[in-house]
Amino acid sequence: MLKKWTNRKTETDYPLSEEQKELDPHNIPNHVAIIMDGNGRWAKKRGLPRVAGHREGMNVIKKIVKRSSRLGVGVLTLYAFSTENWKRPKPEVDFLMRLPERFLKSELPKLIEENVQVRITGSREALPGHTREAVEQAVEDTRNNDGMVLNFALNYGSRNEMVQAIRQIYSRVESGEITIDDVSEETVASALMTEGLDDPDLLIRTSGEIRLSNFMLWQLAYAEFWFTDVLWPDFTEHHFEEALAVYQKRTRRYGGV
Numbered sequence: 369m370l371k372k373w374t375n376r377k378t379e380t381d382y383p384l385s386e387e388q389k390e391l392d393p394h395n396i397p398n399h400v401a402i403i404m405d406g407n408g409r410w411a412k413k414r415g416l417p418r419v420a421g422h423r424e425g426m427n428v429i430k431k432i433v434k435r436s437s438r439l440g441v442g443v444l445t446l447y448a449f450s451t452e453n454w455k456r457p458k459p460e461v462d463f464l465m466r467l468p469e470r471f472l473k474s475e476l477p478k479l480i481e482e483n484v485q486v487r488i489t490g491s492r493e494a495l496p497g498h499t500r501e502a503v504e505q506a507v508e509d510t511r512n513n514d515g516m517v518l519n520f521a522l523n524y525g526s527r528n529e530m531v532q533a534i535r536q537i538y539s540r541v542e543s544g545e546i547t548i549d550d551v552s553e554e555t556v557a558s559a560l561m562t563e564g565l566d567d568p569d570l571l572i573r574t575s576g577e578i579r580l581s582n583f584m585l586w587q588l589a590y591a592e593f594w595f596t597d598v599l600w601p602d603f604t605e606h607h608f609e610e611a612l613a614v615y616q617k618r619t620r621r622y623g624g625v
């Protein structure tokens with residue numbers, strides 16, 4: 369499936385003037401995905417334990433969710449925990465696995481109020497029971513909301529996702545439900561954990577790392593990328609709007625469709 373022609377400019381992202389930062393309400397990216405990096409580094413700089421950075425990072429999410437929803441973003445995907453993050457020290461993993469509950473305890477009523485639908489992309493099986501129950505409850509409680517989708521990538525890795533997609537498609541072929549010639553891009557897309565979600569239009573990664581780290585390799589095929597040196601706990605609504613303004617500058621439609 370090809371993306372609409374968007375008059376893509378090849379120039380680099382010059383600093384935007386205040387006027388250029390004004391957002392065009394008709395060109396808000398439908399799906400924004402964020403790799404929220406730099407929490408540990410933020411804490412280290414302050415002589416604090418890494419978990420203090422994670423806690424601060426969770427508070428930043430609250431502000432960005434609200435701003436995205438108000439701006440009319442359709443889907444906000446946040447990379448909360450990768451399949452590789454299990455290799456971290458156990459106390460840190462244990463702390464991280466408590467964050468979904470902590471977040472939802474204060475935010476779920478507000479998300480319901482704001483008509484936000486919570487989704488999870490990733491393998492739920494390996495999550496501790498308390499984490500899994502909290503996120504499944506949130507998904508269930510917001511199932512009928514038709515505002516912004518808040519999609520947490522939790523125990524997610526793109527290659528793992530592709531492996532399970534291949535297994536799923538193989539079993540559909542083996543059972544005779546479809547033939548190998550039926551397998552199309554749509555078949556693959558709907559075997560991925562992001563089934564039913566449009567591909568991201570904009571990827572944001574904080575903390576200066578210029579790489580994908582096994583995040584949505586298939587889904588990001590046509591996305592615009594925006595990287596910043598700002599650490600996730602220091603990220604504000606202002607930075608978020610700057611990313612959207614750069615996106616709009618790159619995809620500006622000069623009166624076209």
Ligand code: V07
Binds near residue numbers: 467503522
């Ligand atoms: C986590 C805070 C944000 C910075 C990045 C890593 C640490 C929110 C959640 C969450 C997940 C699912 C859900 C509700 C909230 C979360 C983890 C880590 C594992 F349904 N923040 N956050 N989960 N961090």
